[in-house]
Amino acid sequence: MLKRYLARRLLIAIPSLVIASVIVFTLPRLIPGDAVQLMLAETSYAKDIDELRAKLGLDRALHVQYAEWLGRAVRGDLGESLWTRRPVMQELGQRLPVTAELALYATVIALVIALPIGVLAAARQDTIADYVARSVAILGLSLPGFWLATLLIVMPAIWWGWRPLTGFVDFRQDPLGHMVQMLLPALILGIASAAALMRLTRGMLLEALRQDYVRTAWAKGLTERKVIVKHGLRNAVIPVITLLGTQLPLILGGTVVIETIFGLPGVSRFLFDAINQRDYPVIQGVNLLVVSTVVLVNLGVDVLYGVLDPRIRY
Amino acid sequence: MSLSRRELLSVTAGALAGAALTPRTVRAQTPKKGGTLSLRLWDPPHFDHMLIISYKTNIALSFTHSRLVKQKAGPAIQPGTFPLEGDLAESWSQPNENTYLFKLRRGVRWHNKPPVNGRELTAEDVKYSIERFLTVKGNANAYMLRSVDKVEAVDKYTVKFTLKEPFAWFLDMLASPMAVAIVAKEAIEKFGDMKKPEAVIGTGPWMLDSYRPNVGFTLVRNPTYFLPNLPHIERIEVTVDEDNASRIASFLAGKYDLGWENPGIINRTDWVQIKDTLKQKRPNLKTAEFPANVMSHISMRTDQKPFSDVRVRQAISHAIDRQGILDATAEGVGVFNPAVPAALKDWTLPIDQLGEGAKYFKHDPGEAKRLLAAAGYPSGFPGTLCFTTYGSTILVDAMQLIVKYLKDVGIDAKIDQKEYGAYIASCFQGKFDSMTFGPQTPFLDPDNFIFAQYYPGEPKNQSHINDPVLADMLVKQRRTFDVPKRREVLNEIQRYLAKQQYYVQVPSGVYVGVWDGALKNYGPNVGYDYGGRLMAAWLDR
Numbered sequence: 001m002l003k004r005y006l007a008r009r010l011l012i013a014i015p016s017l018v019i020a021s022v023i024v025f026t027l028p029r030l031i032p033g034d035a036v037q038l039m040l041a042e043t044s045y046a047k048d049i050d051e052l053r054a055k056l057g058l059d060r061a062l063h064v065q066y067a068e069w070l071g072r073a074v075r076g077d078l079g080e081s082l083w084t085r086r087p088v089m090q091e092l093g094q095r096l097p098v099t100a101e102l103a104l105y106a107t108v109i110a111l112v113i114a115l116p117i118g119v120l121a122a123a124r125q126d127t128i129a130d131y132v133a134r135s136v137a138i139l140g141l142s143l144p145g146f147w148l149a150t151l152l153i154v155m156p157a158i159w160w161g162w163r164p165l166t167g168f169v170d171f172r173q174d175p176l177g178h179m180v181q182m183l184l185p186a187l188i189l190g191i192a193s194a195a196a197l198m199r200l201t202r203g204m205l206l207e208a209l210r211q212d213y214v215r216t217a218w219a220k221g222l223t224e225r226k227v228i229v230k231h232g233l234r235n236a237v238i239p240v241i242t243l244l245g246t247q248l249p250l251i252l253g254g255t256v257v258i259e260t261i262f263g264l265p266g267v268s269r270f271l272f273d274a275i276n277q278r279d280y281p282v283i284q285g286v287n288l289l290v291v292s293t294v295v296l297v298n299l300g301v302d303v304l305y306g307v308l309d310p311r312i313r314y
Numbered sequence: 315m316s317l318s319r320r321e322l323l324s325v326t327a328g329a330l331a332g333a334a335l336t337p338r339t340v341r342a343q344t345p346k347k348g349g350t351l352s353l354r355l356w357d358p359p360h361f362d363h364m365l366i367i368s369y370k371t372n373i374a375l376s377f378t379h380s381r382l383v384k385q386k387a388g389p390a391i392q393p394g395t396f397p398l399e400g401d402l403a404e405s406w407s408q409p410n411e412n413t414y415l416f417k418l419r420r421g422v423r424w425h426n427k428p429p430v431n432g433r434e435l436t437a438e439d440v441k442y443s444i445e446r447f448l449t450v451k452g453n454a455n456a457y458m459l460r461s462v463d464k465v466e467a468v469d470k471y472t473v474k475f476t477l478k479e480p481f482a483w484f485l486d487m488l489a490s491p492m493a494v495a496i497v498a499k500e501a502i503e504k505f506g507d508m509k510k511p512e513a514v515i516g517t518g519p520w521m522l523d524s525y526r527p528n529v530g531f532t533l534v535r536n537p538t539y540f541l542p543n544l545p546h547i548e549r550i551e552v553t554v555d556e557d558n559a560s561r562i563a564s565f566l567a568g569k570y571d572l573g574w575e576n577p578g579i580i581n582r583t584d585w586v587q588i589k590d591t592l593k594q595k596r597p598n599l600k601t602a603e604f605p606a607n608v609m610s611h612i613s614m615r616t617d618q619k620p621f622s623d624v625r626v627r628q629a630i631s632h633a634i635d636r637q638g639i640l641d642a643t644a645e646g647v648g649v650f651n652p653a654v655p656a657a658l659k660d661w662t663l664p665i666d667q668l669g670e671g672a673k674y675f676k677h678d679p680g681e682a683k684r685l686l687a688a689a690g691y692p693s694g695f696p697g698t699l700c701f702t703t704y705g706s707t708i709l710v711d712a713m714q715l716i717v718k719y720l721k722d723v724g725i726d727a728k729i730d731q732k733e734y735g736a737y738i739a740s741c742f743q744g745k746f747d748s749m750t751f752g753p754q755t756p757f758l759d760p761d762n763f764i765f766a767q768y769y770p771g772e773p774k775n776q777s778h779i780n781d782p783v784l785a786d787m788l789v790k791q792r793r794t795f796d797v798p799k800r801r802e803v804l805n806e807i808q809r810y811l812a813k814q815q816y817y818v819q820v821p822s823g824v825y826v827g828v829w830d831g832a833l834k835n836y837g838p839n840v841g842y843d844y845g846g847r848l849m850a851a852w853l854d855r
């Protein structure tokens with residue numbers, strides 16, 4: 001059953017990806033100014049612009065360019081950067097692990113912070129612990145990541161003349177240094193997501209704890225831990241997992257700023273530069289990758305529902 | 315300039331020192347070999363300087379490549395001046411106005427990297443580089459050598475340039491760190507162009523050792539550099555650091571040896587905030603102040619009403635409170651620019667010497683209104699001001715003030731803010747209806763500011779100027795080889811432009827050049843030639 005469900009979902013994902021591919025191909029070209037105008041900037045003559053545009057194949061009809069790009073993309077070839085001439089897949093291969101690792105750490109940190117505090121706040125509703133947890137959550141939601149990152153970098157430099165590592169430390173060369181370098185940005189990214197997850201966990205768990213089956217569990221004399229974790233949390237966690245799925249694009253969006261501040265060579269910074277330079281193959285490649293990732297993660301979330309809730313069967 | 319007298323002596327009187335000073339002092343002044351210099355620079359979009367006009371690429375190549383001639387550098391050079399000296403050229407002559415002969419140094423070796431493998435540089439390499447510069451598709455700087463008719467390798471060490479017409483700035487163009495670095499044919503043929511880091515094979519003082527996209531690159535000393543015993547610094551570690559807070563923190567923590575902004579400076583707004591902390595954390599820092607050659611201006615459609623009326627343009631100039639802009643954006647410290655930026659000390663004319671046109675640089679809203687009324691606009695007029703932020707809060711503040719100043723005299727300028735790419739593709743190229751405000755490329759010669767922006771048909775003629783009187787003078791300065799006479803022509807042009815106000819220039823700030831005290835024999839200057847300025851410097855730590 002699960003296989004059929006997965007196959008059906010993947011089939012449904014194809015039109016989504018095709019529509020997304022049309023959007024990621026078309027939208028950058030609707031922004032005024034193209035790569036050629038930016039390459040030649042203010043010192044260009046009309047003849048030079050036309051010649052370079054022809055050389056890069058940007059003078060052909062849009063649908064012809066799209067068909068050619070899509071044909072190559074389905075075979076795993078996302079083309080070459082208009083600026084560097086390096087294959088987009090190769091560039092992504094170098095940068096994706098950094099962003100993926102950062103997003104993974106941020107998600108783990110968000111869960112590690114959110115679930116225990118959310119459970120504690122719900123289990124101790126209207127106590128000091130609850131008030132503190134809710135206040136911290138609101139603070140976490142309110143603090144912009146870039147502000148927090150700036151403070152964490154600048155203040156130690158002013159106070160102690162120290163700042164976190166600059167320059168990216170490769171895991172293969174220095175595993176510990178790499179982990180230390182990733183910790184701070186992941187923490188900053190994770191805090192904002194943790195705040196939202198914590199509030200939802202608390203709210204859902206409170207609702208679950210008021211259900212009849214929980215009252216029955218108490219009546220059976222089960223321990224608090226069993227009642228809350230096994231009967232309450234398991235039922236409360238499905239909306240939390242859904243939210244986690246939707247947090248991924250937000251975390252990826254947040255990495256643009258965080259990667260810039262911490263000098264991490266990830267995909268987000270690469271995309272930001274590509275947009276400024278109108279490097280269409282890079283913009284298309286990165287966005288297609290992000291869309292595919294979000295589709296797959298949401299599919300994973302749906303599958304997870306069945307694991308967490310026995311009532312859901314595919 | 316806070317350069318100490320001791321350091322100045324150590325550079326200029328080094329040869330005398332051995333005889334005159336005690337052995338201990340001699341040791342302190344003898345250049346030390348080795349050490350690692352840490353810089354914050356930029357990630358080059360790619361490494362082919364002939365296919366991009368980005369300062370990020372030009373700065374990177376200033377370490378690795380040589381030019382035929384170059385601008386002198388060092389503590390003895392006053393910032394804003396650019397005397398020329400040979401780089402690959404040992405000497406040169408000009409038999410007639412249209413011919414230049416360059417004698418190359420013998421024994422210049424390319425970096426020992428495949429496919430060039432350290433072979434000797436010859437005249438054919440120079441010929442190849444110039445021809446590629448002029449013909450490769452996508453070279454936006456090709457216009458700088460548009461006067462070249464042909465290049466010939468007369469023999470292994472002699473290159474002959476024949477120009478189509480006299481061009482007095484020819485040597486300055488060859489020396490520009492924004493243009494003609496000499497490249498190896500084999501590298502271009504093997505890699506297709508010079509975009510990839512593997513193709514960065516030059517004859518410069520440092521070699522590209524490794525490149526890490528978005529992270530940084532490492533340069534190591536070229537052991538076969540053609541100037542004996544240079545460079546002194548063994549290794550240069552470059553960090554790409556795109557966040558200002560991160561840069562401030564790094565500088566405070568002593569991680570960068572030069573100011574983090576181009577050209578090795580700290581923006582005054584940042585400097586004012588951190589200078590006291592720096593006095594405690596890095597007491598041995600050296601500083602030098604000099605005007606920025608980044609000049610912003612208001613361009614106008616002078617081919618259309620109302621800007622075709624000189625009184626309207628003069629009114630706009632009167633409307634702008636230049637000192638007010640400096641007070642708001644540059645801590646009150648800056649210089650007023652005539653048509654040639656005040657930073658180019660050899661060629662600019664002080665405002666008080668602009669003659670009749672000097673008065674238009676004075677903030678006088680009453681006179682501006684009178685001029686507008688005389689031009690037939692007693693209530694002012696509506697317009698637009700095209701703009702992009704360049705990611706600079708300073709520029710945004712200046713733009714907001716300009717809009718206010720224009721409003722004060724009745725010109726209701728709506729801000730037409732564009733994203734950078736859209737701006738470059740439209741307003742920067744003169745495609746706008748009313749006015750544009752923004753910075754210009756910071757060249758080191760007046761011709762690129764004057765001819766390129768005022769001569770009819772030039773791509774940078776944003777104000778659509780077609781003035782035959784001016785055009786004649788612009789050509790004349792290009793054909794006047796005698797420097798004092800050329801300066802006179804340029805002075806005449808600046809006085810004429812002060813009256814015409816085809817562009818309304820906004821003042822520039824004064825840079826704070828900053829470097830670690832351990833860096834000796836270093837002199838800051840404007841321009842992208844980091845490699846040239848560091849070539850003879852050494853580290854005393």
